Amino acid sequence: MKKALLVLLVGLLFSCKDSAKVDEKQQRIWEPYNDSLEVASNADHEKGRMRYKLIQSKVLDKNDVFLPLYDEVSKMTEKEYEFLKPLILEQNIFSIRKSIEGDLLTYEKLVLFYLYRIYKYELDNTTTLNTVIALNKDVIKQARALDEMMAKGTAPGARHPIYGMPILLKDNINTAGMRTTAGAIALMDNETEDAFIVQQLKKNGALILGKVNLSEWAYFLCSGCPVGYSAVGGQTLNPYGRRIFETGGSSSGSGTAIAANYAVAAVGTETSGSILSPSSQNSVVGLKPTIGLLSRTGIVPISSTLDTPGPMTKNTIDNGILLDAMTGFDEGDPKSTKEEYPGIISAGLHPTAFKNMRLGAFSSLMESDSMYSATIEKLRTLGATVIAFTPPEVNMDGFLSILNLDMKNDLPAYLAKHTNSEHVQIASIADAVAFNKEDTLTRIPYGQALFEGILTDSTTAQGLTDIKKRLENSGRTFFDTALEQHNLDAILSINNYHAGYAAVAKYPALTVPMGYKNSGEPISLTFIGKPYKEAALLRLGAAYEKEFPNRKMPEGYE
Template sequence: MKKSLLFLFASLVLISCKNQENETEFQFKKYDETAALEAQRNHKNGRMKFKLFQSKVLDMNEVYKPFQSELKKFSDEEYNNLKPLILEQDIPTLQRHVKDGTLSYEKLTIFYLYRIRKFESDSTLSLNSIIALNPNVLKEAREKDANKSNVSEFSMYGMPVLLKDNINTKEMPTTAGALALQRNYSKSDAFIVEKLRANGALILGKVNLSEWAYFFCSGCPLGYSAIGGQTLNPYGRAEFETGGSSSGSGVAVAANFAVAAVGTETSGSITSPSSQNSVVGLKPTIGVLSRTGIVPISSTLDTPGPMTKNVIDNAIFMNAMRGFDQNDSKSKEIDEEYVQNGFRNSFKGKRIGVFKPLLTDSIYALNIEKMRKVGVEIVEITPPEISFNGFVTLLNIDMKYDLPKYLSENADKSLFIKNVKDVIEFNKKDSLLRAPYGQQLFEGIERDQTTIAELEVIKENLKTEANKYLQALESEDLDAILSINNYHSGIAAVSFHPTLTVPMGYKTSGEPISLTFVGKPFEERNLLELGYAFEQLTKARKMPKNYQ
């Protein structure tokens, strides 16, 4: 009898210790970053001479509290068994796994929660990509499982997605990475979030970004925010830039922390991080997707857009976000189906322009040659010299008026800040914490006295010049013009052309590089068709080796 009791006691102690190990194994702990920061001082890229890595305000243990009991039940063995079903799989494949019973929406969601915690709690692998998690997401996933019926393979139903943290959600604050917005609890979702929920998507959480969408400090690191700390690139932590401002969106998708993520772009903020993290990013024409409930820079140029691991998912994501928004003056009625039973894997009959000056890039030139060999008619373009004067002024004056409008109409009513000047004054009270790299661009907004009438002239001049640069789209009857990364994002932005970025390879250093398709306004479907054909031809994307 005594032996039985001793055995029982020992077993209980063992189980207790095992549970304690499970609880502490993935604890988020602050670490000494002195040596890492010292090493950064020698980085050849001035923007990557970091002042800090870790957030000084975010406690990820608090973020994970709502999931503690569920995660205790989820083992590393279950995680490893699910990896081949989930990692790098497109949405149609995931939906087929759910349909045949090998996966559920709940398992898919807890897999991502476990994976994020596994990597982000490891100081040698953490990417500082997550700012918040939806505390209700597992409950919502179980509801999706209980209510699923004839779910299309091309549906966002039950798919966990992440949002850039300048997009309003009811469950989580919307901070734009800024301490001034730390308690910005909006009463309603952004319009695109309402559409995502209506189409069955699961909002998994919020991701880090370049603070105030990188229109805040000058020459500062991409992917830094006072709330989230320094976002890092999974292909080279602290070695390669993350791109910005949708840094967390690109990083999280690349690391397989969700099915997909939403980014926002004013000029390059989707194309840049998509390129740097080897993911597919679409910056739609202004008006295709609503901006209501998104912290703005410019009502002239801002747009959200999908960031995914592949083109099919990008199109499915677009379908789930689109819709006419009467509260967005630029919103358009769009009847386009961005994916309908997939895409044709063909370049047949396509005429595509390439910029002659970019042909000196060996990876660009190699991919152009691959396309030429499968029948693409390549038209070489020598772009004209243009003037780009006034671009920063456009952003300054739009932000001066658009931020107060957002704060008045879409933000938490208890916020003490009402405009750019209030943010500047707030940050001055503790600049080491709130603005360690300065706030030069915000100060520039305050100084800029350009009138609305003068601004309209600037906008028109920029549009005219940019259209001149891309005139071959019309004059040569091109399906698209090919660029690299975000090289021509500003030009595409002010002339209202959509861009699609697709991975095309890696430099000898291992840094990702992407091909960017610049298309005609409102021809997103055509860009996605081209991007799909290119993706299938090259299959360039590879998972980051330390995140497999």
């Protein structure tokens, strides 16, 4: 009898354990769906690269991303969320800080508000933007700790404005506690320490909320493929028109997340247009800094010649704050500058007077784009001097070789220094190409033509040096002819139209919402200036933004 009872109890014990395991596995807050109808509806899209092959990721289970914080986030009620909206939604950092200091808001509630929005829209397959692909599991605890310090009076007295602000990072930026994938399956288990700019953000008190999707390998993998697609994250979608408008690339998740108010701000990266493009397409403010102002250490590279991270925000005030919070001299980056450039952090608060502006406008855009020409005329009526010009023709041949040869050298250097061979199987571009060929449908549904092009580029080391020097001269000639002849503060462009010239010139560029086309697609005005003139560009952008508050929240994400 005793023996039988013992057997029964043991059986029940193991049965309970098995049941617990089943319950744990069955706990799901998101279910994948059949995206074939959505794919089919895009089959005839006017833009060939928006004729998607898939929308959902084949490898990312959103339950893994969202379950760890679900219990905490689900405690926030809709009523509380609605109460917090006017304190947070579309507000700048100084306004949010004022609410915190006035005891109307806490750092914890700020984090929970953004998480609530992310869960609200990203777990609904009809509204998801496929943008947030990782969350910091400790972010609520970290926010709560800041509140406790405030209550005890032990919070730092001289706090950077970024202190306590939830920030999203493009998933090619190394972040401790979250994997850094660059959107590639080959890096899905890539665990790293913080990139230099992430160290700076944390040092200044920022809260890293999570990681966002991107065009895989920063859009240097496939040719003619959709922007915003990665094998890890799936197809990023534009909140102003899901599957209608492009997200821009490669910082697609950074642009779409800020457009939808998923965080205070986000960090993107650019080689040529990868901040300017998604910022413009998503009606947010994006700044591509001068090469060297921000460190690139710990960022998955394309080109050590042209790469830079940069801030993507809802307004120029936040843009300057985030940019300043990431600055600092990095001995590990040979392009990093020791010089300090004052005025960045407060630039958005001090707009340039229109009467003091001297700007250049492309004659060709004045003739071809009615919104651009109307904007130029409005600037003139406000007192700005705007001189139309035609830039000189310059030779841009060899641009692709810079990307090819740099990535061929820079990616192995990153992999050797920042990855663990136990978790990452590749050590070179050739390894990545071979790895992708093992499962083309999952790993490279759009092919890997650009990666294969890297392997076949026969440019010599001396040839590459000559190309870099020639193209830098070409880019600077393209802008300097007008800048210097007319003593201009900046050149005005549209979106990322002249991003390639700014890239090789290593000039900063700031894009600010200019309005919306008749279709509803966002369009932006871009200010391009001389090296290390970020503060000046932000003051110009702030003046424009104040007089022309063009940004509108996307419908359905208010």
